[in-house]
Amino acid sequence: xxEVTIRxxxxxxxxxxxxxxxxxxxxxxxxxxxxxxxxxxxxDHAAARRHGRDAGWIAELxxxxxxxxxxxxxxxxxxxxxxxxxxxAARGHGVGRRLVTCCVDAARAAGHERxxxxxxxxxxxxxxxxxxxxxxxTGEERHTEFxxxxxxxSYALDLAAVR
Numbered sequence: 532x533x534e535v536t537i538r539x540x541x542x543x544x545x546x547x548x549x550x551x552x553x554x555x556x557x558x559x560x561x562x563x564x565x566x567x568x569x570x571x572x573x574x575d576h577a578a579a580r581r582h583g584r585d586a587g588w589i590a591e592l593x594x595x596x597x598x599x600x601x602x603x604x605x606x607x608x609x610x611x612x613x614x615x616x617x618x619x620a621a622r623g624h625g626v627g628r629r630l631v632t633c634c635v636d637a638a639r640a641a642g643h644e645r646x647x648x649x650x651x652x653x654x655x656x657x658x659x660x661x662x663x664x665x666x667x668x669t670g671e672e673r674h675t676e677f678x679x680x681x682x683x684x685s686y687a688l689d690l691a692a693v694r
Contacts, residue, residue, distance in 0.1 A: 533593035535621065537629050540587030540599065546573050548589075549599045552616055562679065572613055576601050588633045590617065590626045597621035600630040602637040605647070610638035612648040615657055627660050635664060639690045646688040661686050 540546070550573050554566040579585040590598030597618040603611045612634045617627045638646040648666065650657055666686040 535597075535624060535626055535629075536591050537588050537633060538591065540589045540601070542589075545587075545589055545596070545599075546577055548596050549573055549587075549614060549616070552596070552599065552618065553614065556616060556618070569614065572601070572603075576603065576613075579604065586634075586637045587614075588630055590621065590630055592618075592621050592626075598626045598630055600634050602634040602641075602646075604641070604643075608644045610634075610641065610643040610646050612638075612646055615648075615660075622656070627657065628663070631660050631664050635688065635690070644690055646690055648686050650684050650686070652684060658684070661688075664688065665692075 540549070550566065550569050553569040554564075557563040557565045576585050576587060580587070584604040585601060587599065587601040589596055598616055598621060600615045601613040603613050605611045612631070615627065615630060615634075617630070635646060646666075647669075648661065650661070652658075652671075666688045668684060669687045670685040672683050
């Protein structure tokens with residue numbers, strides 16, 4: 532594997548890449564249609580980032596985008612990890628772990644007490660990253676947001692307890 536870098540999500544095309552990569556990857560791997568949900572998250576992030584409330588990162592492998600994550604301000608106490616994605620070409624090399632760490636560190640630096648996230652049961656590799664970072668399962672529910680019935684899972688990380 533080549534050189535992996537993590538940088539701020541602040542270059543032209545970054546947000547478009549996040550939307551495209553999520554749409555293509557989840558359709559290819561799971562048959563899910565995530566573009567409507569992802570486009571709302573990306574648009575909300577673009578607006579919030581102008582006000583300095585949200586942050587995002589892009590992982591690159593030899594200068595090519597291969598991953599993303601957002602840290603979204605939810606309220607004074609809570610931030611939300613959103614849109615974690617690692618391209619198959621970069622999986623297994625710590626890219627996802629580094630992106631999660633960026634989000635945890637940013638939420639803590641912003642003074643949030645808690646970092647939360649929502650994911651789906653089939654995403655085992657991501658769940659493993661979250662559990663390794665100290666997140667705990669806080670809820671589960673069935674939904675059809677991406678077409679098929681899925682088992683959604685909510686997780687939270689107490690930022691004061693984990694250093």
